[in-house]
Amino acid sequence: MGLFEGKKGLILGVANEHSIAWAIAQQIMAEGGVCGFSHLPDRPDDDHAPELRLALVDALARLTVEDRAVLVLRHAEDHSVETVATILGVSASVVKMRNARALARLRALLGDDFLDR
Numbered sequence: 001m002g003l004f005e006g007k008k009g010l011i012l013g014v015a016n017e018h019s020i021a022w023a024i025a026q027q028i029m030a031e032g033g034v035c036g037f038s039h040l041p042d043r044p045d046d047d048h049a050p051e052l053r054l055a056l057v058d059a060l061a062r063l064t065v066e067d068r069a070v071l072v073l074r075h076a077e078d079h080s081v082e083t084v085a086t087i088l089g090v091s092a093s094v095v096k097m098r099n100a101r102a103l104a105r106l107r108a109l110l111g112d113d114f115l116d117r
Contacts, residue, residue: 011035013080026073027065059109067102
């Protein structure tokens, strides 16, 4: 039984093979979850966006599926702690713990100067 077995989720974002949303959706589906998709336009902010996005995708891939799901739902999709807890079927305190752990790991992987590049 996978982590997301029997769970349903809505993936907001550009759902193509280059998007973070698609990579997360693939992991959720591989763990038994069912995903619906809502496509939003992809608008990079500057010329460095592709390089930054690739670095972020690489760093996210190094996190656990659970931590990735929390980060995407909380920060990319802007869901509340309570909503993320409901979607993932865990308590709000688990979401807060995973969020803090995953953000710390991302900072360690990307470095403090990531956004200054």
